[in-house]
Amino acid sequence: MEPLAAQVFSSFSEISEDDWDSCACPEAQLGGRPLDPFMTYRFLSALESSGSIGPGTGWLPRPLLLRADDVLVAAAPLFIKQHSQGEYIFDHAWADALERAGGQYYPKLQVAVPFTPATGRRLLARPGREAEARAGILAALRTMTEQTELSSAHVTFCTADEAAAGPAHGFLHRLTIQYHWQNRGYAEYDDFLADLSSRKRKALRKERAEAQAFGGEIVTLTGPEIAPEHWQALWQFYQDTGARKWGRPYLTQAFFDNAMAFNPDVLMVLARRNGRWVAGALNFIGREALFGRYWGAIEDHASLHFELCYHRAIDWAIAHGLLRVEAGAQGEHKLARGYLGTEVHSLHYIADPGFRRAVAEYLERERRAVLQEIDELATLSPFRRDQSRA
CATH class of the missing domain: 3.40.630.30 (Gcn5-related N-acetyltransferase (GNAT))
Structure with missing residues (x-):
């Protein structure tokens, strides 16, 4: 050799x-x-x-x-x-x-x-x-x-x-x-819920209903559906979260300004209320996994974080036949949502x-x-x- x-x-x-x-x-x-x-x-x-x-x-x-x-x-x-x-x-x-x-x-x-x-x-x-x-x-x-x-x-x-x-x-x-969600061959979200205990199943249904009643709409975007305004909203959310967690965000605005090139690899879940984007989660799509990366919000609404970051990611992974969702570092709160x-x-x-x-x-x-x-x-x-x- x-x-x-x-x-x-x-x-x-x-x-x-x-x-x-x-x-x-x-x-x-x-x-x-x-x-x-x-x-x-x-x-x-x-x-x-x-x-x-x-x-x-x-x-x-x-x-x-x-x-x-x-x-x-x-x-x-x-x-x-x-x-x-x-x-x-x-x-x-x-x-x-x-x-x-x-x-x-x-x-x-x-x-x-x-x-x-x-x-x-x-x-x-x-x-x-x-x-x-x-x-x-x-x-x-x-x-x-x-x-x-x-x-x-x-x-x-x-x-x-x-x-x-x-x-x-x-x-x-x-x-x-870390905490990862594994797809056990589910055809839809309710199949995943059926694997949970009755008490946990009811809790997640209640949590999702509470989040979806925040007074606006939730949209899921990928590929050509993503426009510059969506990246700009994500930059604002990321900047706020980064400043609170790390003192300053790791990624520069220039990264977000040129991020349209990533559209084929990206899943965005955004919440809009009264005509403006108020919260969002950014995921990257792999061949086998969905990778949750960034979350941020400029308004506080009950359970909206869990809906955008975890439940919608599971929805999308099931619909597209992905094997798992990796929701990022740390967070024992993910356990209750099926991330083990x-x-x-x-x-x-x-x-x-x-x-x-x-x-x-x-x-x-x-x-x-x-x-x-x-x-x-x-x-x-x-x-x-x-x-x-x-």
Whole structure:
């Protein structure tokens, strides 16, 4: 097997879209949607061209390509990070511990989609060369970390198969929790409700009725139905939510100004009252999953958040045959709406041997706690007892 030659670029603009997507979403080149809309060249390059990532943001793009005999085999969305913001797999405690011990945690290497806690392939490969690509990328990350004297390299929200490849290359496997809704072959929303206990079923029907009585209309838009005014409304909602959650929004207005290019990949659920948009949820559509991303509102109405973000997402996923809905990071309130605790994977290479041992011990304890929590959450699910493990 020809050894892989790694090349690191300083911008996504230095790579051709065809090259990147041949590894990032080869399934889309044969027609249809990519598995992961966030891994496409158009999404990552839009983050950069809009100034959402790049100098001054703490996310410096360093996309990685690996070739064999001048043939592109693998790619990874690599960044140099100056902080741990916008990642959603939290390592702030690790940074504090290393720096208290006299070390330096930042900068670090990060393979991720910025500001996007959605599971997907991170060790991208030309079809048929997945094992070779994973090994090559992980080896390159380890070499880069050691040669540049960085503290660590991280691969977040990767697939379970990618996570399984990590330990052979010195990467620690971390397990965390998100809440995902799984489609069990439902033909309509009422089929989903039929799997719930009677009390939970009545509660969700009451919640949906309360939300839909907010005094306006709710519309679901995708593709050519989405107009600039809808993106402008989403920007206002996102700006308000971002300012309250993070101090400042991660995405710039320029990202929203040019977001019409994403219309084929996007599902918007918007609420309008008295002639103006008052709330909305933004989802991205993958081949198998619907990914809930942003929510915001300029008016407060009972249960409207649950209707726009969770119930309408389930409606749409069922109608379009998607396998699951990933509703973003955190939020035990999702459990009552049928989103169950689900394992999320990441990989971490720690350069310092002593610090690596300490992190490994922590992750083993955390892993046991996560698995126990997932089991406990299953007992709290809204599903009937005979359906809770189905």
